Amino acid sequence: xxxxxxxxxxxxxxxxxxxxxxxxxxxxxxxxxxxxxxxxxxxxxxxxxxxxxxxxxxxxxxxxxxxxxxxxxxxxxxxxxxxxxxxxxxxxxxxxxxxxxxxxxxxxxxxxxxxxxxxxxxxxxxxxx
Numbered sequence: 001x002x003x004x005x006x007x008x009x010x011x012x013x014x015x016x017x018x019x020x021x022x023x024x025x026x027x028x029x030x031x032x033x034x035x036x037x038x039x040x041x042x043x044x045x046x047x048x049x050x051x052x053x054x055x056x057x058x059x060x061x062x063x064x065x066x067x068x069x070x071x072x073x074x075x076x077x078x079x080x081x082x083x084x085x086x087x088x089x090x091x092x093x094x095x096x097x098x099x100x101x102x103x104x105x106x107x108x109x110x111x112x113x114x115x116x117x118x119x120x121x122x123x124x125x126x127x128x129x
């Protein structure tokens with residue numbers, strides 16, 4: 001084997017090994033779990049700082065959302081679900097939740113979990129009683 005052939009084989013081997021190491025990480029994108037969640041739409045700041053377990057009022061949630069505070073869903077299971085977009089660049093989801101501020105909802109979508117937090121890409125949402 002000549003010097004150039006040996007380098008070509010080594011380069012091809014390195015490229016193949018690199019591809020084998022990179023491909024699994026590319027295909028292992030975060031996968032969500034399809035779920036249906038029932039809960040209340042609340043202002044995130046009040047939920048945490050006021051230790052809310054249910055909405056104070058529709059008006060309160062609307063005012064906080066108008067000020068830029070993200071709306072979240074406090075599930076019946078006590079879990080806080082952060083509504084997220086599945087597009088890049090992502091957009092806030094208050095525009096989808098604003099008409100449900102301070103109300104109970106049932107929503108379905110793809111739930112992602114990371115570091116103890118849960119987020120949901122909302123497919124459908126409707127008011128519940």
